[in-house]
Amino acid sequence: MTREPFGTTARGEAISVYTLRNARGTELRVLDYGGIIVSLKIADRNGRLDDVVLGYDSLAGYERGSSYFGAIIGRYGNRIAKGRFTLDGRTYVLARNNGPNHLHGGRNGFDRAVWGVAPFERPDSVGLVFRYTSRDGEEGYPGTLQATVTYTLTNRNELIFDYHASADKATPVNLTQHSYFNLAGDGTRDILDHVVTLNADRFTPVDSTLIPTGEIKSVQGTPFDFRTPTPIGARIDRDDAQLRFGRGYDHNFVLNKAGERGPTLAARVYEPASGRVMQIYTTEPGMQFYSGNFLDGTARGKHGVAYRHRYGFAMETQHYPDSPNEPGFPSTILHPGEEYRSRTIYTFAVQP
Ligand code: BGC
Secondary structure (H helix, E strand, C coil), rough: CCCEEECCCCCCCCCEEEEEEEECCCEEEECEEEEEEEEEEEEECCEEEEEECCCCCCCCCCCCCCCCEEEEEEECCCEEEEEEEEECCCEEECCEEEEEEEEEECCCHHHHECEEEEEEEEEEEEEEEEEEEEEECHCCCCEEEEEEEEEEECCCCEEEEEEEEEEEEEECEEEEEEEEECCCCCCCCCCCEEEECCCCCEECCCCCCCECCCCEECCCCCCCCCCCCCEEECCCCCHHHHHHHHHCEEEECCCCCCCCCCCCEEEEEECCCCCEEEEECCCCCCEEEEECCCCCCEEEHHHEEEECCCCCEEEEEECCHHHHHHCCCCCCEEEECCCCEEEEEEEEEEEE
């Protein structure tokens, strides 16, 4: 493991990049700014290492960007309608940083925070523990929140995210990781050939501003049915109101659970040209599958690559969007004395 300077923020903070490697040669580079994964180099079926995540070459790219490439998202992943919610009789007002809605924790979410980092090395893994204290009233949220996120890269090519939080007042919490993947490597073409399987019989339809309507709908007979392996591009441009609202996939899938306590399979993604396979396991009840519809080639990514429409996808394990305003959704409220715990595992392998 090494630690090197990565730049200085506009606020004057010195930012470091940590480079981690496992016994298989997988290389992960991460910033203390936002816990951002700047690169992840994984072997293809011929043993060739390619970078499978989108990002920028410089810190300024991340500071200017609005795509949340690679970052920890908090205090609340995805949208809260009109930037408002009521808790214990009090209404809280949050930034409207996405049309009429609040997105990914606001203007200065956890993705822009400088986290304390403690590296660790174990016989079978290497990792980083990130710590951040979000102050009472930050971005409009109630209570001081102590957040800890641990990234572990194992010698079995698993990347494990463990989230932990506690608060001194009741507050919504919904932490996730916002890496964009292109398993073909280097983000130089679209992700429409990636073959996706989702362990989800249902999803949460949205309105035109991407806020869930409250309905939990069967995927049966819709372009949202990924229960058998299907290329992302197979149905993405169908004339379907939900696809129009998202300009493609930008929806929360309700993961099938059978009462298990530990992480369960959420998704499998296979990229035919490289043979790379990524699987996602999580303790969370939902996952946002975002097919990079708002990427438009204007932001220059790593090595000057223009990330065009659908050049990367994100799979954000989470509680459902807008849960603080939807009593029928699993609760996202953390009370004092309780512990927020969540675990997501990405596994990487190859298929002939
Ligand atoms: C959201 C998208 C948004 C993207 C980047 C995703 O989690 O669902 O609507 O454009 O993040 O901001």
